[in-house]
Amino acid sequence: MSAVSEKLPLIYNEADWDFETLKRAYDAIEDIGLNDLGLDVYPNQIEIISSEQMLDAYSSHGMPLMYKHWSFGKHFARDQMTYQKGYTGLAYEIVINSNPCIAYLMEENTMTMQALVMAHASFGHNHFFKNNYLFRQWTDAEGILPYLDFAKKYIAKCEDEYGFEEVEAVLDAAHALMDQGVFRYNRPPRLSDADRLAKIAARVKHEETNFNDIWRTLPNSEEPEDELEERQAEVRNIQLPEENLLYFIEKASPVLRPWQRELVRIVRNIAQYFYPQKQTKVMNEGCATFVHHYIMNELYNRGQISEGAIMEFLHSHSSVVFQPEFDDPRYSGINPYALGFAMMEDIKRICEDPKEEDHEWFPDIAGSGDWRNVLKDAWANYRDESFILQYLSPTVMRHFRMFAIGDDSEASHVEIDAIHDDRGFRKVRQALAAMYDLGMHEPNIQVVGADLGGDRTLKLRHTIHNGRKLNEKTAAAVLTHIETLWGYDVTMEEEDA
Amino acid sequence: MNSFHFIDRRKNPKGKSLGNRQRFLKRAKAQIKEAVNKSLRDRSMKEIDKGEKISIPSKSTAEPRFSHDREKGAREAVHPGNKEFSAGDKIKKPPKGAGRGKGKDASDSGEGEDNFQFTLTQDEFLDIFFEDLELPNLVKRSLKEIKSYAYKRAGLTVAGSPTNMNLVRTMRNAHGRRLALKRPSTKEMNELKERLFQLERIASPSEDEIAEKKAILEKLEGMEKRRRFTPFIDPLDIRYNAYEPTPVETTAAVMFCLMDVSGSMGEREKDLAKRFYMLLYLFLKRRYERVEVVFIRHTHHAEEVDEETFFYSRQSGGTVVSTALEKMLEVQRERFPAHEWNIYVAQASDGFTQSGDAKRCVEMLGEEVMPISQYYAYIEILDERELEVFSDADSGAELWRAYRTFAPQWPNFAQTRIARPQDIFPVFRELFARDRKEAA
Incomplete structure (x- = not known):
């Protein structure tokens, strides 16, 4: 740690903030973030919003631009009630994986909180978004905002044109398949595919120049010849089984009209955009929490924030990384902030001050002292599952007093499989990593057949793992939704892996 | 160096998700409506206009996933x-269903199908309730708007009244100050005192012990002093929630409830009337910031009473309806000048009055009451059996027939009959329906 002998002047001294102070704080944070930690970030755009606007943003996946749908209203209604009754607080920040990276600060925050949030979101999350391989490969930070803007306008236009019940029916059905609407293994096509956007723009333009009120009332059922061919070529290229149900339906559904296909594509693209976030909760939050913790402490060491400020910071920080134990009424699973932060702090410790067991467990990094690069490498190249499998140390397992518990529906007992002792460390680590493997939690459902030339029945298959069957009630409801999109019979078979 | 910039979005329009909310309400409309009606049944008249926590079955708005x-x-x-487990331990599972927590019901409504709870605003609540209804003749008279002040939260201040004290802030400040000024805690002092007590019990203390005792005494004294200077809570710590008056323009309405309470009006009749008044009150509340209610009951003699007396006490005597009108006019002249108030009158009666009085009522209505009133509703409460007899709108008790001839001259006069609770809402809707063609 760079010991600064000379103390710098305080950046701020009061709880209230103004834009001048924010600017000074940002510069100080940036100095530590870039020059000390060596983070690599997108340009930052920081927006100040009120708590009501925060609630607004909350309900639509935290995105600043989102199309309209009743389910967002439902989430808003619930969040608003729990917030107003004081059951839950609001998040201090929302950050968006885009370039520039947009972070929202709440107007009500104190200056210390604003500094914390800037360090957390504008440097921690931002670095993670820019460098983690999942985000680099699977999302398009440049294209997401223009794309959402397009989606929002497109859907609004469809509502005008075809009535919002029609639009809602398609969106409801597509939302039900969001978990099955992502490519997991091969790379999805880019959002901002210049060709495609140009094509859509050209189509809109064409409609505008050839505007004729008589045509407007006709159902838009005609698919241009060239697009039909292109789509059918794509369908022929699909190799069954196909894991991306939305993609298959969008391309191959016998009944969808062109605008309905576009809606399905929008939902699919959004699902794909959020897919990496689902796989990196622990890492993403851990990275941001580690960064804000380091930066705030460094600001204090440099004399740029006061004792009062660091106290306030520690208070917020410790409630963020609070981990209730399993028998605590507040317990609702492992807190990703707590786990991620603890693991990353521990990596730093292993690099700087390893114990004997650390040499045995982490020979590559123990005592290397270069924790900055070790962490950066981890942030860039792992997701939750692999990160835990690689880096969860005995120290952290002991600290959390972790235990693995097996539950077989056939048995009358649950069994403790392993605990935080020498015999159990590896087992616990494996079990915890598996909990973050989405493949284990989301049912594995694939399209195995669609008799396009015959009776057009769509055949789906659920591959059963560990005897875990589908929940029949929700499955029936989702199948009805699929039938809406497919237009013909849909069957589902369950098969043991 | 990275570029960055701040954007102040606070002035952006709020309620971006309003469209989503409307879509949601629309989707769950049937269920919401049912919930609204249900919640209305057991509320008293004045508390009915609050926003409402609504709970609807989540089935209608479920978002199923595999x-x-x-x-x-x-x-x-x-x-x-982990506290006591070690590898290989077996723990018996709780019996099926018991361990699942009470929130989730395992009934046939599907797994984890909790009811979905959220809060309707007052406006949304009443909008749903009074859908398609309109207050007639609202625009007829331009009213002088009465300025009044509403208090809004405006942060914290250091001065205020004790009731507005913000305890959390105050205690937090006090705690910080005590830490900063190193105020000795009671625990520390007790420990020292304990030690002192021990020392004092030693019969023949050594020199060291005497010195220690002295030191402790001095230290205790110092601590006492410190504590006196740094009180547990200092006036400096105290913070109050600040409220700022903001002027709001209000429009006001007064609603006169007139009711015959003579022997012929039993519990059932009064209950029906109450429900009707309740609806009217709510409805007015929706349009006016301020609604006063005046209860006038009458037999052969009329008096102004409070709500409780109005609905629940009995009186005997004859029936002279016009006395109630007189009383109403008297109160109105005294307290509710017609140029400042919107005046609504609702009269409930079983239709019987002293012979000749109906004529007098009509005269008073025509000359004095109607010209100043926004709306006058007369409801006649019938026995269920009578409903058959009086199915024809033209036949009826004396008052009904008299009003019947009078009604056509005044578009803002309405009369109708109620016999059963379930009639009330339809009748109410009929009276206030958006395009009311003809009153009953």
Whole structure:
């Protein structure tokens, strides 16, 4: 740690903030973030919003631009009630994986909180978004905002044109398949595919120049010849089984009209955009929490924030990384902030001050002292599952007093499989990593057949793992939704892996 | 160096998700409506206009996804906070259903199908309730708007009244100040005192012990002094919630409830009338910031009473309806000048009055009451059996027939009959329906 002998002047001294102070704080944070930690970030755009606007943003996946749908209203209604009754607080920040990276600060925050949030979101999350391989490969930070803007306008236009019940029916059905609407293994096509956007723009333009009120009332059922061919070529290229149900339906559904296909594509693209976030909760939050913790402490060491400020910071920080134990009424699973932060702090410790067991467990990094690069490498190249499998140390397992518990529906007992002792460390680590493997939690459902030339029945298959069957009630409801999109019979078979 | 910039979005329009909310309400409309009606049944007249926490079955707004059946198959999980388990321990599962927590019901409505709870604003609540109804003749008279002040939260201040004290802030400040000024805690002092007590019990203390005793005494004295200077809570710590008056323009309405309470009006009749008044009150509340209610009951003699007396006490005597009108005019002249108030009158009666009085009522209505009133509703409460007899709108008791001839001259006069609770809402809707063609 760079010991600064000379103390710098305080950046701020009061709880209230103004834009001048924010600017000074940002510069100080940036100095530590870039020059000390060596983070690599997108340009930052920081927006100040009120708590009501925060609630607004909350309900639509935290995105600043989102199309309209009743389910967002439902989430808003619930969040608003729990917030107003004081059951839950609001998040201090929302950050968006885009370039520039947009972070929202709440107007009500104190200056210390604003500094914390800037360090957390504008440097921690931002670095993670820019460098983690999942985000680099699977999302398009440049294209997401223009794309959402397009989606929002497109859907609004469809509502005008075809009535919002029609639009809602398609969106409801597509939302039900969001978990099955992502490519997991091969790379999805880019959002901002210049060709495609140009094509859509050209189509809109064409409609505008050839505007004729008589045509407007006709159902838009005609698919241009060239697009039909292109789509059918794509369908022929699909190799069954196909894991991306939305993609298959969008391309191959016998009944969808062109605008309905576009809606399905929008939902699919959004699902794909959020897919990496689902796989990196622990890492993403851990990275941001580690960064804000380091930066705030460094600001204090440099004399740029006061004792009062660091106290306030520690208070917020410790409630963020609070981990209730399993028998605590507040317990609702492992807190990703707590786990991620603890693991990353521990990596730093292993690099700087390893114990004997650390040499045995982490020979590559123990005592290397270069924790900055070790962490950066981890942030860039792992997701939750692999990160835990690689880096969860005995120290952290002991600290959390972790235990693995097996539950077989056939048995009358649950069994403790392993605990935080020498015999159990590896087992616990494996079990915890598996909990973050989405493949284990989301049912594995694939399209195995669609008799396009015959009776057009769509055949789906659920591959059963560990005897875990589908929940029949929700499955029936989702199948009805699929039938809406497919237009013909849909069957589902369950098969043991 | 990275570029960056701040954007102040606070002035952006709020309620971006309003469109989503409307879509949601629309989707769950049938259920919401049912819930609204249900919640209305057991509320008193004045508390009815609050926003309402609504709970609807989540089925209508479910967002199904494929998921695993939690009851089947094997799974493994890691939890923190192990205390006594070691590998290989077996723990008996709780009996089926018992361990699932009470929030989730395992009924046939589907797994985890909790009711979906959210809060309707007052406006949304009443909008749903009074859908398609309109207050007639609202625009007829331009009213002088009465300025009044509403208090809004405006942060914290250091001065205020004790009731507005913000305890959390105050205690937090006090705690910080005590830490900063190193105020000795009671615990520390007690420890010292304990030690002192021990020392004093020693019969023949050594020199060291005497010195220690002295030191402790001095220290205690110093601590006492410190504590006197740094009180547990200092006036400096105290913070109050600040409220700022903001002027609001209000429009006001007064609603006169007139009711015959003579012997012929039993509990049932009064209950029906109450429900009707309640609806009217709510309805007015929606349009006016301020609604006063005046209760006038009458037999052969009329008096102004409070709500309780109005609905629940009995009186005997003859029936002279016009006395109630007189009383109403008297109150109105005294307290509710017609140029400042919107005046609504609702009269409930079983239709009987002293012979000749109906004529007098009509005269008073025509000359004095109607010209100043926004709306006058007369409801006649019938026995269920009578409903058959009086199915024809033209026949009826004396008052009904008299009003019947009078009604056509005044578009803002309405009369109708109620015999059963379930009639009330339809009748109410009929009276205020948006395009009311003809009153009953």
